[in-house]
Amino acid sequence: MFWDKKMETLKPAALKALQLKRLKKTLHAVQNVEFYRKQFESAGVSAADIKTLEDVRKLPFTKKQDLRDGYPFGFFAVPMQKIVRIHTTSGTTGKPTVVGYTRGDLDTWANLIARNMTMIGIGENDIFQNMVNYGMFTGGLGFHYGAELIGMTVIPSATGNSRRQIEMIRDFGVTAIHCTPSYAMHLSEVAEEMGETLESLKTGIFGAEPWSDTMRHTLEERLGVTAFDSYGMSELFGPGVAFECPERDGLHIWHDSFLVEIIDPKTGECLPDGERGEMVVTPLVKEAMPLVRYRTGDVTMLMEDGCLCGRGKKIARLRGRSDDMLIIRGINVFPSQIEHVLLRIPEVGNQFMVYIDRINHLDEMTVEVEINRSYFSGELAELAKIQKKVVKELHDTLELRTTVKLVEPGSLPRFEGKAKRVIDRRGDI
Ligand code: ADP
Ligand code: ZN
Numbered sequence: 001m002f003w004d005k006k007m008e009t010l011k012p013a014a015l016k017a018l019q020l021k022r023l024k025k026t027l028h029a030v031q032n033v034e035f036y037r038k039q040f041e042s043a044g045v046s047a048a049d050i051k052t053l054e055d056v057r058k059l060p061f062t063k064k065q066d067l068r069d070g071y072p073f074g075f076f077a078v079p080m081q082k083i084v085r086i087h088t089t090s091g092t093t094g095k096p097t098v099v100g101y102t103r104g105d106l107d108t109w110a111n112l113i114a115r116n117m118t119m120i121g122i123g124e125n126d127i128f129q130n131m132v133n134y135g136m137f138t139g140g141l142g143f144h145y146g147a148e149l150i151g152m153t154v155i156p157s158a159t160g161n162s163r164r165q166i167e168m169i170r171d172f173g174v175t176a177i178h179c180t181p182s183y184a185m186h187l188s189e190v191a192e193e194m195g196e197t198l199e200s201l202k203t204g205i206f207g208a209e210p211w212s213d214t215m216r217h218t219l220e221e222r223l224g225v226t227a228f229d230s231y232g233m234s235e236l237f238g239p240g241v242a243f244e245c246p247e248r249d250g251l252h253i254w255h256d257s258f259l260v261e262i263i264d265p266k267t268g269e270c271l272p273d274g275e276r277g278e279m280v281v282t283p284l285v286k287e288a289m290p291l292v293r294y295r296t297g298d299v300t301m302l303m304e305d306g307c308l309c310g311r312g313k314k315i316a317r318l319r320g321r322s323d324d325m326l327i328i329r330g331i332n333v334f335p336s337q338i339e340h341v342l343l344r345i346p347e348v349g350n351q352f353m354v355y356i357d358r359i360n361h362l363d364e365m366t367v368e369v370e371i372n373r374s375y376f377s378g379e380l381a382e383l384a385k386i387q388k389k390v391v392k393e394l395h396d397t398l399e400l401r402t403t404v405k406l407v408e409p410g411s412l413p414r415f416e417g418k419a420k421r422v423i424d425r426r427g428d429i
Helices: 005-008 012-030 034-043 053-057 063-070 105-121 138-149 162-170 182-193 213-223 337-342 380-398
Strands: 085-087 098-101 127-130 151-155 175-179 203-207 228-231 238-244 251-253 259-265 278-284 294-300 326-328 332-333 350-358 361-370 403-406 422-424
Touching: 005 105, 005 127, 005 403, 012 034, 012 053, 012 278, 053 259, 053 326, 085 138, 098 105, 105 151, 105 238, 127 138, 127 162, 127 294, 138 151, 138 228, 138 238, 162 182, 175 182, 182 213, 182 350, 213 337, 228 294, 326 350, 326 361, 332 337, 332 361, 337 361, 337 380, 361 380
Parallel strands: 127 151, 127 175, 175 203, 203 228, 350 422, 361 403
Antiparallel strands: 085 098, 228 238, 238 251, 259 278, 278 294, 326 332, 350 361
């Protein structure tokens, strides 16, 4: 195997030296991009001013909107002949942006995925079903090549046809799966309907969207797996950027490949370890589309305590993006908090939808959730009791009054990829 495990556990001094060397190379490479030439010039900085890692703070940020403005190929730093693949983001927050890869980028990316998978102890003895979209979404091909690199038996099942997915898990003796947590939840429902227990499954890699620890416990119980969180974004290759080790207390981000800062999203000031803010990343190993201080929009922190496994500082699990955060009557709410509350209430199911309206100038949040039949006798009085309980539990966590509607099991949408559970109908936002 050709990737270097030593890179995962470099000593601080060696790591810093490597980061600085790679940063300088990256700053040199971005000079091929008109956006950066202009941006550096108007900020009055040049690559030569960056002598230490901290000097990176002198450089301006790159925002998602800049990438949108550069659509389609404005951020490519190499000639088109060197680009061997194109992906796009999922477009969760607007027009998708384009990402290009050189041959070298694809190798680096596969290596990063390989690191993650070997870190959790899976490899050539595993049969791996990759249940995410294999098109423009980076999760499909990204995981595929990383898994092949470490010799796993890969089943590129993509999304859809959940019954068939479950038959394959059963018939092929699949030991590890990758999908979004939303899809995993759906899959567990279908498996239950089919009376399948999925005995061979051991490992679940779930990512691409926020999910709570309660969701983790539910999925582990229902699918019989140990569940690991996987974080990535297309602009930083795709999945493979950060991943949980067996400690499962925060995610390792690969410091030799990504320079991480946490900033206050309002002031742009860097925050100390242990404080939550927006993650800003300067990738150190990208060729086709190098970026400088890219504002991910994702909220996390660098954790103060190192990890027992020696792979350096971790980032905390991501609750959502700064733009996922709903402000309801002045109160900040992340959809993942709602999920966390609902999953703890056995009388309701795991699927929910959230609607936000503005009625008489006031924000109103409505949560639709499916009733769990095994806890419901059919008595109307009981329905009212369950509803009251959900309202109270949501209030206790969110400090917000919500309207709760109980609906039939199976009536809310299921998602194969990233879930879209929040519908904000306040026109002005
Ligand atoms: P888009 O930004 O259009 O959704 P991507 O498919 O590149 O396109 O998605 C990347 C985003 O997905 C990240 O910025 C982050 O918000 C979210 N994401 C990915 N993995 C996780 C995870 N494990 N936990 C929380 N959010 C995640
Ligand atoms: Zn660790």
